[in-house]
Amino acid sequence: MSDDILVKTRGLKKYFPLTGGVFRKVIGKVHAVDGVDLDIARGETLGVVGESGCGKTTLGRTILRLLTPTDGTIEFDGVDITEIKGRELRETRRNMQIIFQDPMASLNPRVTVKNSVGEPFIVNRIARGPRMRDLVLALFLKVGLTEDHLNRFPHEFSGGQRQRICIARALALNPKFIVMDEPTSSTDVSVQAQTLNLMKDLQDEFKLTYMFISHNLSVVKHMSDRLAVMYLGKIVELTPGDIFREAQHPYTFALVSAVPIPDPKFAGRAQLLKGEVPSPINPPRGCRFHPRCIFCRDICTREEPELRDVGDGHLVACHFAGELDFGESVQQEYAVALADM
Amino acid sequence: MATEELVLKITGLKTNFYTYEGVVLALDGVELFLRRGDTMGLVGETGCGKSVTARSILRLVEPPGKIEEGEIIFFDSDDRSGKITPIDLLQLHPEEMLHVRGKRISIVFQDPATFPNPVFRIGTQIAESVLLHQDLSREVVEMKIGEMRNSLTGDLPEERRSQVVEKIRYYEQQLDEPPEPDDKDKKKAAQIVAEEMLKLVKMPSPSSVMMQYPHELSGGMRQRALIAMALVCNPEILICDEATTALDVTVQAQVLNLLNELKKEIGASIIIITHDMGVVAETCNWVSVMYAGTTVESCATVDLFANPVHPYTAGLLTAVPKLHDTRERFPQIRGTVPNLITPPSGCRFHPRCDYCTEICKKEKPELKEHRPGHWVACHNPLS
Numbered sequence: 069m070s071d072d073i074l075v076k077t078r079g080l081k082k083y084f085p086l087t088g089g090v091f092r093k094v095i096g097k098v099h100a101v102d103g104v105d106l107d108i109a110r111g112e113t114l115g116v117v118g119e120s121g122c123g124k125t126t127l128g129r130t131i132l133r134l135l136t137p138t139d140g141t142i143e144f145d146g147v148d149i150t151e152i153k154g155r156e157l158r159e160t161r162r163n164m165q166i167i168f169q170d171p172m173a174s175l176n177p178r179v180t181v182k183n184s185v186g187e188p189f190i191v192n193r194i195a196r197g198p199r200m201r202d203l204v205l206a207l208f209l210k211v212g213l214t215e216d217h218l219n220r221f222p223h224e225f226s227g228g229q230r231q232r233i234c235i236a237r238a239l240a241l242n243p244k245f246i247v248m249d250e251p252t253s254s255t256d257v258s259v260q261a262q263t264l265n266l267m268k269d270l271q272d273e274f275k276l277t278y279m280f281i282s283h284n285l286s287v288v289k290h291m292s293d294r295l296a297v298m299y300l301g302k303i304v305e306l307t308p309g310d311i312f313r314e315a316q317h318p319y320t321f322a323l324v325s326a327v328p329i330p331d332p333k334f335a336g337r338a339q340l341l342k343g344e345v346p347s348p349i350n351p352p353r354g355c356r357f358h359p360r361c362i363f364c365r366d367i368c369t370r371e372e373p374e375l376r377d378v379g380d381g382h383l384v385a386c387h388f389a390g391e392l393d394f395g396e397s398v399q400q401e402y403a404v405a406l407a408d409m
Numbered sequence: 410m411a412t413e414e415l416v417l418k419i420t421g422l423k424t425n426f427y428t429y430e431g432v433v434l435a436l437d438g439v440e441l442f443l444r445r446g447d448t449m450g451l452v453g454e455t456g457c458g459k460s461v462t463a464r465s466i467l468r469l470v471e472p473p474g475k476i477e478e479g480e481i482i483f484f485d486s487d488d489r490s491g492k493i494t495p496i497d498l499l500q501l502h503p504e505e506m507l508h509v510r511g512k513r514i515s516i517v518f519q520d521p522a523t524f525p526n527p528v529f530r531i532g533t534q535i536a537e538s539v540l541l542h543q544d545l546s547r548e549v550v551e552m553k554i555g556e557m558r559n560s561l562t563g564d565l566p567e568e569r570r571s572q573v574v575e576k577i578r579y580y581e582q583q584l585d586e587p588p589e590p591d592d593k594d595k596k597k598a599a600q601i602v603a604e605e606m607l608k609l610v611k612m613p614s615p616s617s618v619m620m621q622y623p624h625e626l627s628g629g630m631r632q633r634a635l636i637a638m639a640l641v642c643n644p645e646i647l648i649c650d651e652a653t654t655a656l657d658v659t660v661q662a663q664v665l666n667l668l669n670e671l672k673k674e675i676g677a678s679i680i681i682i683t684h685d686m687g688v689v690a691e692t693c694n695w696v697s698v699m700y701a702g703t704t705v706e707s708c709a710t711v712d713l714f715a716n717p718v719h720p721y722t723a724g725l726l727t728a729v730p731k732l733h734d735t736r737e738r739f740p741q742i743r744g745t746v747p748n749l750i751t752p753p754s755g756c757r758f759h760p761r762c763d764y765c766t767e768i769c770k771k772e773k774p775e776l777k778e779h780r781p782g783h784w785v786a787c788h789n790p791l792s
Binding site: 256 | 630690711
């Protein structure tokens with residue numbers, strides 16, 4: 069079983085120091101990621117959703133060691149990579165890549181895309197010159213770009229094409245694991261569909277493992293085998309099932325209900341969550357969701373719930389998981405209406 | 410459509426941007442109409458000209474952009490008499506435009522992080538718009554009466570009390586024809602109006618928010634403040650340019666709910682510019698779909714979702730990821746949005762359209778009524 073796990077984190081924490089005063093003294097910590105236990109199986113897509121500031125991007129970057137974890141361990145392919153550095157880290161990084169949110173910002177505007185995509189080959193001493201060009205061209209054809217595109221600069225492409233270039237670059241070294249950090253949030257619906265389809269095709273072809281980070285629930289749902297919901301640096305629910313129908317954590321339920329339904333028949337029926345996400349500098353005590361939770365009871369303000377299995381690998385961090393009755397949600401009705409169609 | 414129920418009518422609007430690479434035909438004959446009391450969704454992909462349309466309505470297109478031709482008729486109704494006067498916004502002198510912009514038609518911009526000016530307090534910024542556009546003389550007198558009533562409740566010597574009562578009477582006589590107030594009183598009254606507005610948009614603890622700077626507020630609160638700022642002068646038309654795009658779903662739901670409620674209260678017509686079909690379904694009763702600088706379809710929301718007639722709209726609706734279906738692949742529209750410096754000939758959608766015929770390549774279709782209440786610009790509309 070453990071062979072099937074590609075990425076494994078235990079008690080992963082990442083705090084950012086907060087400085088202030090004349091001497092830039094540390095006056096507090098932002099608890100961006102606060103104790104995450106995660107297993108990502110080979111070949112699966114793990115979706116991570118949550119509101120802005122819940123730590124989903126930080127989690128992705130910490131797993132790739134782009135940020136040094138404050139505490140906890142990360143295992144990649146059976147090897148502990150929490151402490152490695154230098155050459156060893158570089159070697160490991162060949163197997164893990166990231167695709168960022170804004171493709172314009174992650175491509176150097178003064179370098180042709182051929183050189184941008186080919187740089188991993190040069191850095192890792194795999195190929196250069198004409199051989200590199202051939203390799204880049206092969207990648208370009210894979211992601212649906214053509215030979216004419218090779219010598220252009222990033223500004224000459226549309227948003228969707230730029231995202232393809234970033235995907236090509238991520239694929240260059242034949243990685244095992246790719247973190248996709250909001251890859252489609254800057255593209256339009258019609259182009260977004262193309263990009264997502266491409267990523268699914270590539271996953272099948274190269275046997276890739278994805279961690280798909282997004283705040284767009286519908287997109288994540290489509291892409292993922294399992295879905296993790298984060299709130300204030302913690303995973304509150306992780307499920308292989310349909311979170312729209314089987315949500316067990318009150319936060320997941322509220323999040324799902326807030327998604328606008330693209331059908332006017334269901335207008336004005338979204339359930340509203342009171343207040344906003346509290347600051348991760350001083351997260352609430354006990355269950356972090358308790359100040360906004362309608363089911364909050366005494367124990368929630370005192371004790372932090374653990375992520376526990378409620379069956380079929382469905383993990384929920386709530387004291388009352390399985391006991392709460394959320395009632396019929398608009399989403400469920402919409403699902404029924406869609407099924408009838 | 411009868412003109413008396415319209416509040417805004419745009420015909421043949423063309424706006425170009427003169428860049429080094431060439432002339433960008435950002436808007437190429439946009440046709441829109443907004444009925445009084447409606448909430449209209451203006452949808453389309455990036456670069457289709459939604460925001461440029463909004464900016465053209467307010468004449469906020471800056472060089473190198475230029476509004477070339479067209480008509481934007483705004484049917485202004487007088488607050489007291491209810492008399493409706495049509496105004497062509499494009500013919501107005503820039504000075505006169507100042508009385509329309511922000512007062513009769515106001516806008517909430519896309520990014521709440523950049524729009525409230527970071528160096529002024531929220532209260533000051535909302536009050537500024539009140540000071541500029543509203544005659545506050547009545548509010549000032551009311552404010553003075555209110556202050557004196559308050560002082561009456563306290564401990565006062567009998568002599569002083571009768572003086573105050575007399576003064577209240579004196580001011581109450583002024584209520585019908587209030588005198589021109591001085592600047593100091595006006596500022597105070599504007600602050601009160603601003604705070605009322607913040608209460609209306611359900612801002613938590615409005616009086617302390619008045620004294621805060623934008624960076625002290627969260628995204629959702631900033632967006633509420635911007636909405637308050639836009640609504641404070643009781644506009645006829647409120648334009649929300651991607652007002653909820655930068656927000657999280659839970660906060661977005663709160664803001665959309667607020668807009669729905671406010672609409673009942675203030676009676677303004679709203680244009681919601683968005684690319685999210687869910688937002689449209691949630692808030693709008695009328696939709697106009699734009700593609701590459703032209704209006705392609707315009708009809709009631711329910712009608713659009715049930716029976717889209719333009720191939721682009723149909724494609725767009727199926728490309729929206731739905732929460733529940735378990736399709737393995739997303740349906741997609743092939744190709745990408747065209748470059749507007751050299752837009753495709755004829756119908757601008759024809760290179761991506763599955764139903765394209767010869768005429769589509771040559772002739773640009775006009776927006777016409779395909780069936781009652783459903784306008785479409787297509788040679789081969791789906792039925």
